[in-house]
Amino acid sequence: METTATTFGMRLDAAARDRQSVVCVGLDPDLARLPAEVWQGVRDGPAGTARAVERFCGGIIEAVAEHAVAIKPQLAFFEAIGPPALAALERICETARAAGLIVVLDGKRGDIGSTSAAYASAYLSPAREGSGPRGDALTVNPYLGDDGLAPFVEAAVQHERGLFVLVRTSNPGSAALQELALEGGGQLWERVAALVDRLAGTPGDAPLSSIGAVVGATQGHVVARARALMPRAPFLLPGIGAQGGELAALAPAFAPGPGGGLVSASRSVLYADPGARWQQAAAAEAERLQRASWPLASG
């Protein structure tokens, strides 16, 4: 039976198979580490900095497009520069889509319902020129509960976008909160996983939902448990590379298919070489990650 891939979950799985890649390259432009050439001729100030960052991100997209299935701009680094960088990110997202890449905006937004609706409109509604970056998916924070997430889910369904809800993050201190033991059994993150699994039941999303989860790749023992709790959710798996996660531990993510996991690396790709060979080095690192992770995803 042939279907036209429409939901985010279906598009993600189709794109991973088509490109034979589950690599997601995070765009975290750290100004102190950008190669010298992107600064040539730019003015001082936010507009010039945004121009340099746009060159860098464009160069990275060009370098890694062949080996990646997605890019993940980290909104914080663009917000830290100022509005011109968000205007640049709008163009960067279009460049990435033109290269066939899925765009995951990493903003970890979350608020009460009426405000979450504004965030969903900002990042998941159809693009309008000059209105800022648009993603195929957005990372969101579950601390405000299910009514805080509902507008994101509605926007994802309406606009055929995806969500990655923070479930178990990759940072060392996350365990103190996310692994809190609950009365009656289980840990906090497992309760959040159950919430994500309920949201993943959105109609039309079989077998891979459009409502996914962030599951830190530095917590290898967590991935299998997360997959058991969320059998249909695509996982965004940050923490490979600079954060030290091991690839082999990610295998359970791919139980629902190659779209079951996005193996996300940022600094290890972006800053693979600090000098003139930055694009070649980023391409090589993305290819290395693709070759190492694809057997897990397709196996």
Added chain:
Amino acid sequence: METTATTFGMRLDAAARDRQSVVCVGLDPDLARLPAEVWQGVRDGPAGTARAVERFCGGIIEAVAEHAVAIKPQLAFFEAIGPPALAALERICETARAAGLIVVLDGKRGDIGSTSAAYASAYLSPAREGSGPRGDALTVNPYLGDDGLAPFVEAAVQHERGLFVLVRTSNPGSAALQELALEGGGQLWERVAALVDRLAGTPGDAPLSSIGAVVGATQGHVVARARALMPRAPFLLPGIGAQGGELAALAPAFAPGPGGGLVSASRSVLYADPGARWQQAAAAEAERLQRASWPLASG
């Protein structure tokens, strides 16, 4: 003993006493509810919309400055318009500060350490023209744990800014997660409150810390318990007005002094009158809220 107020906590308390107000007016510009006059002569598109929003927010600040101690721009509504609205918000924040108001940026940001540092730089570092809005304080999300919050705390100390950590939010669905019962006793939000109280021990912040908490004003029974758990934290108390919270329940927030609570209202002030008298109606509603809440704060 006289001291120069330098930390955010000290400035907040001094400002509340000086202005005899604990009212914080939320700036949530809902395009469908803006008065007709702010749209006059603006172009279609994000730049024109940002111009209308800037006029509206400027008019609200002018109207409420006499009765409020703080404004709280909700970043989502500006992000939903696009980069020109964030450039406008930079100017709006300067307008508010020129009117003597404290600026609380409501962004509910939170991420792993290196990314939280970028958010802290974006919103809590010293202003640079064209680099986006700056706040005297920022709302942050605790789901990533203490190392995710640490860069915000460091920036708050370094730049004499404040934080309001989400502890117990005002939305109906928040209880399902935030009131989860923990093994060994207590609820999740109480554990987050304990974390905030530890962070509130930052040097130089006696008797009111610069590290505060968001405590929903719709959960009256929660405020006294929150004050017991966080004796030194200023509370941001959203939910009065459109969300239905009762003022009298907020009294325990002010145990450490008038700076112990910011009584936050948004829609009930902004849209008090949909017609030509929008500024007068906003001023009247802010004054009503000031008169109703100041006795609680100074009592």
